[in-house]
Each structure stands twice: as C-alpha cells, then as structure tokens.
Amino acid sequence: MAERTQKQKPAPNRTEETTQEAPPVAASGEKLKAELDDLLDEIDDVLETNAEDFVKSYVQKGGQ
Amino acid sequence: MAIPKVCGIETEYGILVRGANNDSISNPVTASSLLINAYLAERQRRIHWDFHDEHPGVDARGFQVDDLLAPEVESTLVNAVLTNGARYYVDHAHPEISTPECLTARDALVFDRAAEEIVRESMAAVARLLPAGAEVLCHKNNSDGKGNSYGCHENYLVAREVPFSRIVHQITPHFVSRQVVVGAGKVGCEMPGRTSLEVPFQLSQRADFFEEEVGLETTLKRPIVNTRDEPHCDPMKYRRLHVIVGDANMSETATLVKVGATAIVLAMIEDDVLGDDLELANPVAAISQISHDLTLRRTVLLRNGQRATALELQWQLLERARKYERSHGLECVGADVGAEVLGLWEGILAGLEREPDSVAHQVDWVAKRRLVQAYAARHDARPDDARLKAIDLQYHDLRADRCLALRVGLDTLADPADVRDAMTQPPTTTRAYFRGRCLAKWPNDVVAANWDSMVFDVGRDPLRRVPMMEPLRGTAESVARLIDESDTPAELLARLGA
Numbered sequence: 001m002a003e004r005t006q007k008q009k010p011a012p013n014r015t016e017e018t019t020q021e022a023p024p025v026a027a028s029g030e031k032l033k034a035e036l037d038d039l040l041d042e043i044d045d046v047l048e049t050n051a052e053d054f055v056k057s058y059v060q061k062g063g064q
Numbered sequence: 065m066a067i068p069k070v071c072g073i074e075t076e077y078g079i080l081v082r083g084a085n086n087d088s089i090s091n092p093v094t095a096s097s098l099l100i101n102a103y104l105a106e107r108q109r110r111i112h113w114d115f116h117d118e119h120p121g122v123d124a125r126g127f128q129v130d131d132l133l134a135p136e137v138e139s140t141l142v143n144a145v146l147t148n149g150a151r152y153y154v155d156h157a158h159p160e161i162s163t164p165e166c167l168t169a170r171d172a173l174v175f176d177r178a179a180e181e182i183v184r185e186s187m188a189a190v191a192r193l194l195p196a197g198a199e200v201l202c203h204k205n206n207s208d209g210k211g212n213s214y215g216c217h218e219n220y221l222v223a224r225e226v227p228f229s230r231i232v233h234q235i236t237p238h239f240v241s242r243q244v245v246v247g248a249g250k251v252g253c254e255m256p257g258r259t260s261l262e263v264p265f266q267l268s269q270r271a272d273f274f275e276e277e278v279g280l281e282t283t284l285k286r287p288i289v290n291t292r293d294e295p296h297c298d299p300m301k302y303r304r305l306h307v308i309v310g311d312a313n314m315s316e317t318a319t320l321v322k323v324g325a326t327a328i329v330l331a332m333i334e335d336d337v338l339g340d341d342l343e344l345a346n347p348v349a350a351i352s353q354i355s356h357d358l359t360l361r362r363t364v365l366l367r368n369g370q371r372a373t374a375l376e377l378q379w380q381l382l383e384r385a386r387k388y389e390r391s392h393g394l395e396c397v398g399a400d401v402g403a404e405v406l407g408l409w410e411g412i413l414a415g416l417e418r419e420p421d422s423v424a425h426q427v428d429w430v431a432k433r434r435l436v437q438a439y440a441a442r443h444d445a446r447p448d449d450a451r452l453k454a455i456d457l458q459y460h461d462l463r464a465d466r467c468l469a470l471r472v473g474l475d476t477l478a479d480p481a482d483v484r485d486a487m488t489q490p491p492t493t494t495r496a497y498f499r500g501r502c503l504a505k506w507p508n509d510v511v512a513a514n515w516d517s518m519v520f521d522v523g524r525d526p527l528r529r530v531p532m533m534e535p536l537r538g539t540a541e542s543v544a545r546l547i548d549e550s551d552t553p554a555e556l557l558a559r560l561g562a
Contacts, residue, residue, distance in 0.1 A: 035471075040439060058457055061156060
C-alpha cells in the first residue's frame with residue numbers, strides 16, 4: 001500500500017488510475033461481499049427481535 | 065524536538081438495563097455502579113480514586129446485589145483504579161474507562177481493546193448477580209439517536225511552551241476532516257433543524273453535537289477544541305490536550321490511525337512545521353457538512369478563500385507528515401508505529417478516493433453503511449425504518465454474540481494475548497507501570513491513587529504520598545527491579561528515597 005502514488009490535490013472526477021496492485025482489492029472485495037451476504041442471511045437472528053421497541057427504549061443521559 | 069506523545073483514550077459507554085423489576089437498578093448511575101462493582105468484586109479489591117476523598121475504599125469479595133446497592137455505594141460514585149493502571153468509574157450516568165498512559169498509539173489500541181474486554185467481563189459478572197431475565201447492555205458508541213451524546217476522548221502530551229492558539233488553529237482542520245477516516249457512522253441526524261429523512265446516514269456519531277470552535281464545555285455547546293487544562297503532570301513542562309471531538313471506534317485500524325495520525329499532527333504543530341494555510345473559515349459548519357456528505361466530494365471554505373474536500377485536507381496533512389518523518393523522524397510517536405500509521409492512513413485515503421467500499425475492512429462508517437444499505441435493499445426498508453437504527457446501535461453492542469462490528473470483516477491488528485494481558489497488566493513504558501504494579505503487589509496498602517500520585521499505608525502514621533508528576537518516570541526500566549525486590553511499600557519508599 002505504501003507504494004501507491006501520492007496525491008497533491010486530487011480532482012473529483014478523475015478517470016481510474018493505473019495502480020501496481022490490482023487483484024488484491026478485487027479478491028478482498030469478493031470475500032467481503034460473500035461475508036456481507038452471509039451476515040444478511042443470519043442478521044435477523046442477531047438483531048433485536050422488536051427493533052422498534054429496542055430503538056425507542058435506547059435512551060442515554062448526555063455525557064461528556 | 066517534539067516531546068513524546070504520551071496518549072490515552074477515555075470512553076463513556078452507553079448502558080441499558082432490561083428486564084429488571086427493581087427501578088433503582090434501571091437508573092443508569094446505579095446500573096453503572098453495579099457494573100463496575102461486580103467486576104471489582106470478582107477481580108480485585110476496590111482501591112478508591114483519590115479525589116480529595118476522605119475514605120479509603122477497601123471492600124471484600126463475594127458481593128450480593130444488595131451489598132452492591134448498599135447506601136454507601138449509592139452515595140459514593142464508584143471510582144476505581146485497576147491493576148493495568150486504568151481508571152474505571154461512573155461519569156455522568158455512564159460507565160467510563162480511561163486507559164492508562166501509553167507511549168504509542170499501538171499501546172493505546174491494545175489498552176482500548178482491553179477496556180472493551182473489561183466491560184464485557186463486567187457485563188458477565190453483573191449477569192451472575194441479577195435475577196433471571198434481567199440484563200445490562202453496554203455499547204461502545206456516542207449517541208442514543210435522540211439528541212443525547214457521550215464521548216470517546218483522547219489525550220495527548222504536548223510541550224507547555226507551545227502557544228495554545230497555535231494548537232487551536234492548526235489542529236482544527238484535522239479534527240474536522242479526520243472523520244472521513246475515523247468516523248464511526250450514524251443512521252439519522254441529531255442536528256436541530258435537520259431530519260433523518262434528509263440525512264439518512266452520516267460519517268460521524270458526534271459531528272451534530274459540535275457548536276463552538278473552542279471552549280471549556282464538554283456536555284453542551286461542545287467545542288471542536290476543548291480548553292480543559294488539567295495536565296495531571298508537571299504543569300510547567302506539559303500540557304495534556306483533551307480531545308472530545310472523536311467517535312468511539314470498533315475498527316482497530318481506525319483506533320490506531322485516529323490516535324497515531326493525531327499524535328503526528330500534534331508533533332508537527334509542536335515543531336512548528338505545519339503552517340496555517342489549512343485553516344477553515346467556519347469549522348463548526350464544516351464539521352457537519354463533511355459528516356452529512358457521503359460522496360466525500362463536498363468542499364468546505366478555507367480561511368484563505370480556497371475550497372477543499374475533507375479528503376484533500378487529509379492528503380495535505382499526510383503529505384506534510386511524510387515530510388516531517390524525513391526531516392525530524394517520528395521517534396516522538398514511536399518510529400515503527402509512526403511508519404505503520406502513515407502507511408495505513410495513506411492506504412485508507414487512497415481507498416476512499418478510488419472506491420470507499422474497498423476500505424470496509426478498516427473504516428467503521430464504511431463497514432456500517434455497507435451493512436445498513438445492503439439490509440435496506442434486501443428488505444426494501446425506508447431510511448427511517450427502525451431496523452436500520454437498530455443495526456447502527458448493534459454495531460456497537462458489546463455483547464459478543466450480538467455485536468455486528470465483530471461480523472463485518474474488520475481487520476484485527478492487536479494480538480489477542482496482548483489484549484488479554486493488558487486487562488490486568490500495565491504498560492511498561494509510562495508511569496502507569498508504577499501505579500499498576502504497586503496496586504497488584506500491595507492492594508491492601510495502596511490507600512488511594514490518581515494520575516499523578518499514589519498514597520501508601522506503610523504501617524504507621526503518616527500515610528505516604530508519592531508524587532508522579534513525570535509521565536515517563538516510573539517505567540519498568542526504572543522501577544521494575546525496585547518493586548520486585550521490595551517486600552513492603554515501606555521498603556519500596558525507602559529505596560525510592562522518598
């Protein structure tokens with residue numbers, strides 16, 4: 001990652017730049033997508049059963 | 065040369081009691097006390113924080129709930145120091161842990177993670193005491209979504225001679241823009257006048273709550289730069305910069321970069337190499353503008369009339385940090401840690417620019433947004449659907465089986481064995497070492513402790529106070545053998561020449 005070209009003032013609508021590393025990003029992207037799908041499958045078991053009640057009941061005192 | 069950037073993190077945790085018939089337990093102050101006392105009862109004697117307090121707090125093990133709710137406990141806000149040198153206490157109706165003083169951001173990460181584990185163990189300990197069906201939930205977050213916010217504060221050692229006005233002007237652009245890297249994300253909006261439908265998701269938990277550029281307040285009209293001046297060490301030499309603007313992070317990468325990058329920026333300010341040109345025209349407006357903009361393309365106005373995105377500001381700071389590394393070195397933050405932080409910082413900025421989802425394994429707001437948006441798409445949920453807010457809250461849930469942050473593929477950087485050790489053992493490279501070792505070895509004889517002193521009972525009057533005004537004295541290198549070879553505090557003090 002440290003070999004990546006440094007930016008001075010990057011323009012917002014740049015075309016995609018050439019980078020030295022290609023597949024690592026794609027590979028980890030695929031892995032993350034699979035993990036996300038898995039999580040979405042099981043999330044309803046993990047999420048609070050009554051989301052509305054839970055969110056409503058989640059009240060904190062102001063702190064620092 | 066910049067002085068070592070000794071640092072630490074204080075986290076106020078959200079707390080919620082469910083299924084308790086006893087109203088007094090549901091009160092967050094009582095619940096927080098219960099939580100902490102349950103942990104202490106199982107783990108160690110309660111050594112009272114020295115708050116100009118009269119009574120030493122020593123109590124026995126084997127508490128029942130009623131004992132923990134005894135009048136003495138209720139009227140004295142629990143305030144304990146742990147054998148790892150941390151402070152565990154009730155602050156404004158929240159359990160709070162201040163990590164011990166750390167020499168580097170890496171240590172701060174390990175001790176921040178240890179603090180999470182301490183809270184988890186506290187939840188388990190209190191569960192063993194409560195009646196069936198009752199539970200205490202804790203969250204490592206910064207708001208309840210209803211306009212109430214609580215903090216995750218950072219502390220950094222800075223040379224006293226640095227003019228405070230320079231710090232204010234030159235750290236503010238970093239405080240306002242760093243949320244693109246270290247923001248924890250939030251479903252909805254708590255800014256007066258803007259609704260959650262207008263701002264369904266934002267980068268930062270805390271941005272909506274900042275109303276001033278600089279000031280002393282911490283609970284209302286919060287300032288981007290806090291002027292609290294309680295160094296807890298030699299005030300002639302040192303300033304402790306108390307930072308209240310950040311989010312609590314679940315991502316270890318984010319915690320490391322949050323503390324590490326800020327330490328490096330402060331070092332540049334201390335050595336007066338950063339300059340004023342990044343100053344913002346209106347930091348208070350900018351902090352929420354940046355938080356509410358998920359495109360990362362919104363520009364904010366600088367004092368000099370130019371405009372810049374938060375990413376551009378961060379790139380500028382990183383570039384100057386790289387230059388500073390070459391010209392001055394990064395010894396003041398730990399050369400290796402500094403290099404690691406710069407590498408991670410750069411990688412995240414590049415990733416955010418190219419494709420934000422590519423840093424979902426490092427950046428909390430990206431990980432959270434991915435999850436919220438994917439869930440909303442799958443279930444066709446509106447932006448104000450309670451399930452999306454529930455996801456936001458549960459991202460920070462400290463119950464290991466419910467915590468969503470543990471399931472989204474975030475990188476872990478801290479060795480779990482180091483985290484485990486850090487729950488009970490102090491850092492070796494700051495005065496926290498002396499504090500933690502003495503507490504562990506002589507729990508019955510340490511009457512009280514705080515950041516800059518400890519009070520020992522040496523078996524006869526008077527009690528002996530040992531000042532600890534130097535954050536870097538009392539390290540393992542200087543006192544480990546002394547402590548190992550002393551059987552009693554009296555002996556230790558004799559050897560210290562006190």
